[in-house]
Amino acid sequence: MKASWFALLNYRHPEMAVQVVMRITFFLLLTTYELAEAAAPIAKPNCSDSCGDIYIPYPFGKTTECYLNNWFKIVCNETGGSLKAFLPSIGMEVLEINLTDPYNDNYFWNDPGLVRLNVPIISSNCKNLSSGNIGGVDISGSPFFFSSYRDKFISVGCDNLALMTSINPMVVVGCNSICVDKSIIKDIKLKNCLGVNCCITTIPSGNQVLNASFRSIKEENKVNEECKYAFLADDKWLSSEDITYNVQFLEYVPVVLEWTASDFITVDPNELRRRNSEEYPTLYGTKYYYCLKGYQGNPYLPTGCQDINECENKTLNKCPNKSDCVNTQGSYNCNKPKSPVKMAIIVICSSLGALFLFTITCCLYKIIKKRNKIKLKKKFFKRNGGLLLQQQLSSNDNNVQKTKLFNSKELENATDHFNKNRILGKGGQGTVYKGMLVDGRFVAIKKCNTVGEGNLEKFINEIIILSQINHRNLVKLLGCCLETEVPLLVYEFIPNGTLFQYIHEENEDFPLLTWDMRFRIAKEVAGSLSYLHSAASLPIYHRDIKSSNILLDDKYEAKVVDFGTSRSVAIDQTHVTAMVYGTFGYLDPEYFQTGQFTEKSDVYSFGVVLIELLMGEKPVSSTRSQEDRILSTYFIRSIKENRLFDILDTQVRKDGNKHEVMAIANLAKRCLHLNGKKRPTMTEIVMELEGVQKVYYDQPNFEEFDGVRNEEMGPWNDIPILSRSSLEIGEPSSSFVLPLLSHFD
Numbered sequence: 073m074k075a076s077w078f079a080l081l082n083y084r085h086p087e088m089a090v091q092v093v094m095r096i097t098f099f100l101l102l103t104t105y106e107l108a109e110a111a112a113p114i115a116k117p118n119c120s121d122s123c124g125d126i127y128i129p130y131p132f133g134k135t136t137e138c139y140l141n142n143w144f145k146i147v148c149n150e151t152g153g154s155l156k157a158f159l160p161s162i163g164m165e166v167l168e169i170n171l172t173d174p175y176n177d178n179y180f181w182n183d184p185g186l187v188r189l190n191v192p193i194i195s196s197n198c199k200n201l202s203s204g205n206i207g208g209v210d211i212s213g214s215p216f217f218f219s220s221y222r223d224k225f226i227s228v229g230c231d232n233l234a235l236m237t238s239i240n241p242m243v244v245v246g247c248n249s250i251c252v253d254k255s256i257i258k259d260i261k262l263k264n265c266l267g268v269n270c271c272i273t274t275i276p277s278g279n280q281v282l283n284a285s286f287r288s289i290k291e292e293n294k295v296n297e298e299c300k301y302a303f304l305a306d307d308k309w310l311s312s313e314d315i316t317y318n319v320q321f322l323e324y325v326p327v328v329l330e331w332t333a334s335d336f337i338t339v340d341p342n343e344l345r346r347r348n349s350e351e352y353p354t355l356y357g358t359k360y361y362y363c364l365k366g367y368q369g370n371p372y373l374p375t376g377c378q379d380i381n382e383c384e385n386k387t388l389n390k391c392p393n394k395s396d397c398v399n400t401q402g403s404y405n406c407n408k409p410k411s412p413v414k415m416a417i418i419v420i421c422s423s424l425g426a427l428f429l430f431t432i433t434c435c436l437y438k439i440i441k442k443r444n445k446i447k448l449k450k451k452f453f454k455r456n457g458g459l460l461l462q463q464q465l466s467s468n469d470n471n472v473q474k475t476k477l478f479n480s481k482e483l484e485n486a487t488d489h490f491n492k493n494r495i496l497g498k499g500g501q502g503t504v505y506k507g508m509l510v511d512g513r514f515v516a517i518k519k520c521n522t523v524g525e526g527n528l529e530k531f532i533n534e535i536i537i538l539s540q541i542n543h544r545n546l547v548k549l550l551g552c553c554l555e556t557e558v559p560l561l562v563y564e565f566i567p568n569g570t571l572f573q574y575i576h577e578e579n580e581d582f583p584l585l586t587w588d589m590r591f592r593i594a595k596e597v598a599g600s601l602s603y604l605h606s607a608a609s610l611p612i613y614h615r616d617i618k619s620s621n622i623l624l625d626d627k628y629e630a631k632v633v634d635f636g637t638s639r640s641v642a643i644d645q646t647h648v649t650a651m652v653y654g655t656f657g658y659l660d661p662e663y664f665q666t667g668q669f670t671e672k673s674d675v676y677s678f679g680v681v682l683i684e685l686l687m688g689e690k691p692v693s694s695t696r697s698q699e700d701r702i703l704s705t706y707f708i709r710s711i712k713e714n715r716l717f718d719i720l721d722t723q724v725r726k727d728g729n730k731h732e733v734m735a736i737a738n739l740a741k742r743c744l745h746l747n748g749k750k751r752p753t754m755t756e757i758v759m760e761l762e763g764v765q766k767v768y769y770d771q772p773n774f775e776e777f778d779g780v781r782n783e784e785m786g787p788w789n790d791i792p793i794l795s796r797s798s799l800e801i802g803e804p805s806s807s808f809v810l811p812l813l814s815h816f817d
Contacts, residue, residue, distance in 0.1 A: 229300030347376025476551030657691025679743025688721030
């Protein structure tokens, strides 16, 4: 709000006068609303609602009768001559508690509850500290989550790869920084921290664990004795700090946690309506409550949210006189003047002047509105990477297919103004909506979460990649929209969900996958990856192959989707070096260790998909023993123990061809080899899959082998693939070595 007010004061154009007046009015309206809300009750009756300068709304409280449970207990102690609040349940000092985010102008009435805390910094090999390695926070099981849109992960150090590992969701996030002389960068602030002695990145939603590990980027420096730091911090605090210099003097930094009481408070929808509030689900399975527009108070209290009397304050209503204003629940009405004579006199006396002013105002308004609309669209186009997209398209020598540019109104109508009932799914990069164009075609519209620089690069990268590829088993990009606040991508609509749902979710809407369907899907996915690696105009590494990124169309044919993390490669390169990012369970161990992604990293992920099809098990499962938690490890160990038949999915044992299943299992084993050089290429995999079906076309299925156990199958290493045919796979030949990836920080 302060930034908007500052921009308002700096307008210098006469044609912006109307907007200035409107923004001043809106600012006064919000200011009055915030003052009224501050005066509304936020704690239980007879309970203290503050600790020094910190407000304490329910479900938080200082005494037993004032808080919901021990998670929300606040201890208020006098320290250093001032009162400080603490959350003993997680052992941290409280800096601020809010029922809504006071800095979020986009979601004023329905954003989540936040608590701002002092969280310790993680450090390694720092001589000014008593321990070589300190830090780390685990609040698992609590109703608190690190805020993905307010917190950033920062690491300060030289020649440093810092990784933050969270338990749920199981992803690895990190960043790296290079070495530069400190005297050169002494004046660089955090906003320029893009890999020079420090780095910064976003975090996933729903995370409750803060752990960090450090390693050297350079191969010769396996152990780096440099002092390094890693921590989460509130981006509102970060904008004013010189972290590269000040971090050595800090022990704690402000971190924002989202909180929810949904595990402890269940409010009936009728009760929510009585309280004039609603509930809103989060991305990680919880929910929170908020007051409806036109109401103020605490939605967690039985008294709920009270109506705001807009008639008591002139800035909250547009009635000409206070006597003409009638307050209603959540709004107000203006009565028409009761005296027809008075109305007639006013109309007669002012008609000529009003008509003239109205005409001039309408003309100016239309001109200004049209000009501002054009400027706003140009601003969004530039901010959403339109210039970068044009540059990329022009640099591809017209090999890129023409991409349609949709207008924002067309996509809003197609999705019913992005109605939440149209949501097909959510991911780390954005939300996907189902829409219908004016010509009757169904489409999938991807709306990015944010417009940060990192996400814009992924957005443009996805357009470029999808514009270059044309394969029946790769999702088709129909176009994009760059004139909206956040960028949009328009894909063909794939109606039958993801392969993950058919394998792992029991639902009558998802038919059972027969062995023939599984085998065909494996060939289709392999064919699409082979195309990306060796048949596209530039070789492309997908970098996030998993069953949830494989869609099934109306004929249950596979369609590989989600190229936001993909990278195209130059002719003289063999790998890409980038921030370590991927889905736990599918991530290539060699890539995780080296930070270098090659074509064989995609092969490893494809191998995990193969064993999902064979076993019907999830890539990571807490229901299995600790040593078998990772599916690939469990599969390899079972093969070594000659237990292939015991671990197969019921449907595979029922109708699968014995020799085909054995051959696919052997192929999966080679795809999962820890040494990437010993894995087959995707082109070799496609040839092998086609050869397997030809060789074993007339072989019996598992129903004819009900009595067959492991000892009848023989040792794993004795299972032939193609009986030493011309398609037998050995070490990758030089003809299949893919070009190298360009460097991405």
